[in-house]
Amino acid sequence: MAYIENHCRMVSRTTDDYARMALTGCIAVTESASWPGYDRLTAEAFDDYFHHLTEVETARAAKFGIHHYTWIGLNPRESENRKLAGRVLQLIPRYLDHPTALGIGEIGLNRVTRNEFDTFVEQLELASDLKQLVLIHTPHMEDKDKGTILTLKALREHADLPSDRVLIDHVEEHTIEPVLDAGFWAGISLYPVTGSSPERGVDMIERYGPDRLVVSSSGDWGVSDPLAVPKLMREMRRRGHPEELVRKITFDNPARFLGQSPKFDLRHA
Amino acid sequence: MRKHEGSCPMKTKRVLDDYFLDNRARLLDIAAFLDRLDRTVDPGRGGDFRVDVFKECLELLLTASANRVEQIQKCISDPHFESKDRPKSKTAVGVYNRKELEGQ
Numbered sequence: 001m002a003y004i005e006n007h008c009r010m011v012s013r014t015t016d017d018y019a020r021m022a023l024t025g026c027i028a029v030t031e032s033a034s035w036p037g038y039d040r041l042t043a044e045a046f047d048d049y050f051h052h053l054t055e056v057e058t059a060r061a062a063k064f065g066i067h068h069y070t071w072i073g074l075n076p077r078e079s080e081n082r083k084l085a086g087r088v089l090q091l092i093p094r095y096l097d098h099p100t101a102l103g104i105g106e107i108g109l110n111r112v113t114r115n116e117f118d119t120f121v122e123q124l125e126l127a128s129d130l131k132q133l134v135l136i137h138t139p140h141m142e143d144k145d146k147g148t149i150l151t152l153k154a155l156r157e158h159a160d161l162p163s164d165r166v167l168i169d170h171v172e173e174h175t176i177e178p179v180l181d182a183g184f185w186a187g188i189s190l191y192p193v194t195g196s197s198p199e200r201g202v203d204m205i206e207r208y209g210p211d212r213l214v215v216s217s218s219g220d221w222g223v224s225d226p227l228a229v230p231k232l233m234r235e236m237r238r239r240g241h242p243e244e245l246v247r248k249i250t251f252d253n254p255a256r257f258l259g260q261s262p263k264f265d266l267r268h269a
Numbered sequence: 270m271r272k273h274e275g276s277c278p279m280k281t282k283r284v285l286d287d288y289f290l291d292n293r294a295r296l297l298d299i300a301a302f303l304d305r306l307d308r309t310v311d312p313g314r315g316g317d318f319r320v321d322v323f324k325e326c327l328e329l330l331l332t333a334s335a336n337r338v339e340q341i342q343k344c345i346s347d348p349h350f351e352s353k354d355r356p357k358s359k360t361a362v363g364v365y366n367r368k369e370l371e372g373q
Contacts, residue, residue: 077359111356112347142365145346174342177271199288200338206276238287240278 001243003229003250004258005029006187007106007135007169007216010057010068011049012036017219017226018064024230028067028266030258031057032106032135032169035077037221043087046074050091054098069264071105071135072096079110079119089122096132102261103127105135106169109147112139117154124159133261134166138175140194148175152182165260167214172196176208185257189218190228198232202239210245214254273335299327322364 002025010018010031021029031053040046053070061068072095074088095101107123109116127134139147151168155161163183171179171186172195179186188204189195196204201215217228225231229250236246258264277284306312306320326341333340345364 080355080359109352111359111361112352113355114352115355117352139361141361141363142345142347143361145343146348146350149350150352172342173336173338174346203277203338206278207272209272 001025001233001247001251002027003233004254005216005219005226005229006214006254006258007032007189007218008226009034009218009220010061011052012221013219013226015060018061018066021226022064022066024227026066026229028069028264029061030069030071030102030254032071032137033073033075034106034220035075039078039081040084043084043091046088047091050095054095054100058100067266069100069102069258070098071103072098072101073104073107073123073135074119075106076108076110076116076120076137076139079107079116080113082115082119085115085119085122089119089126092123092126093130096130099263102258102264103133103135104130105133105167106137107134108137108151109139110137110143112143112147112150117150120151121154121158124154124161128160133258134161136166136168138168138170140170144170144172145174148178152178155182155184164212164257167257169216170195170218171204173200173204176204180208180212185212185214188213188215190215190225190232191218192223192225198228198235201232202235202241205236205245205249206239210248210253212253213249214257215249318366318368319362319364 005021005026005028008029008031010029033050033053050072053072057070058068072092074085079085092104096104104123104127107120109120124134136151138144138151148168155166164185167185167187168179169187170189176186188201190198190201195218205213215229215232217224217226219226233246233250255266322345326344329340329344330337347365
């Protein structure tokens with residue numbers, strides 16, 4: 001069964017990972033603009049990175065029949081440097097014009113600082129002005145609960161964005177309900193150690209229903225699994241969930257959210 | 270919106286057959302982790318906040334009757350819903366340090 005990998009940082013993955021993803025049915029991947037494991041020092045470094053996301057990775061994925069789409073934005077961790085953030089934000093509109101750029105992301109909060117919050121609000125305003133889809137990162141572990149609540153507050157008070165054009169990612173058991181109740185899309189990250197297992201992902205689907213829910217591996221440079229989505233599909237089948245539900249979560253839902261951008265086109269997949 | 274009873278389509282026996290051994294192994298790993306802490310060259314030193322919260326979570330496992338994951342997530346979370354100037358570290362450690370952040 002074909003599936004869409006809704007969040008994987010392919011710049012950090014090997015070509016073999018593309019091959020394995022293709023063999024398991026992946027036909028499209030979206031990549032968030034993210035933290036590379038260290039803080040970049042200049043806006044020029046982000047210029048190179050956005051070029052990589054919009055040109056190099058697209059071509060690398062195409063060799064395996066996978067459509068590569070990207071998000072453009074300043075990630076939460078590097079949002080702390082307000083001076084650098086101002087320069088990077090000036091680069092973003094140019095890259096959003098690229099045919100594979102679907103919107104602004106991933107943006108949001110990391111340790112939930114005032115600087116992160118200010119940069120986050122500026123990017124929300126940019127998304128609102130440019131009428132872009134938005135992908136929002138929520139913090140890890142002990143910061144996730146308050147970070148999610150403050151993310152919802154920022155969306156409520158500082159942005160004029162339709163809720164169905166915003167995906168709030170990395171939800172877990174204690175944050176999924178407020179996100180869905182506020183009308184946003186919610187993303188479950190199947191990430192070892194600090195995220196959800198495929199089993200917990202299916203538990204959340206069972207408890208909250210499949211509407212406005214997507215799943216992803218959030219694969220990156222850390223210990224992570226770019227095949228986590230097919231493993232969730234296997235877990236759903238093991239529990240006896242129908243194929244229609246498996247398809248809704250792993251293909252129809254992400255296609256519906258991403259398809260709000262006219263650039264997302266799988267007709268040739 | 271949240272569903273509980275009946276939301277998992279498997280029968281009880283099937284859940285036990287499919288998941289019991291995995292979770293038995295996890296239980297033994299937790300026990301071994303706590304034993305390992307006792308066997309360090311400086312056992313009991315420091316009263317690390319992570320261990321304190323970890324043991325609180327274990328108690329929750331026994332006392333909670335539903336929504337156990339959510340209750341544990343809340344137990345390890347920072348309950349102060351406001352932004353701060355600058356954290357000591359750019360990386361979260363896994364559980365909220367009540368003693369340090371509340372100046373105790």
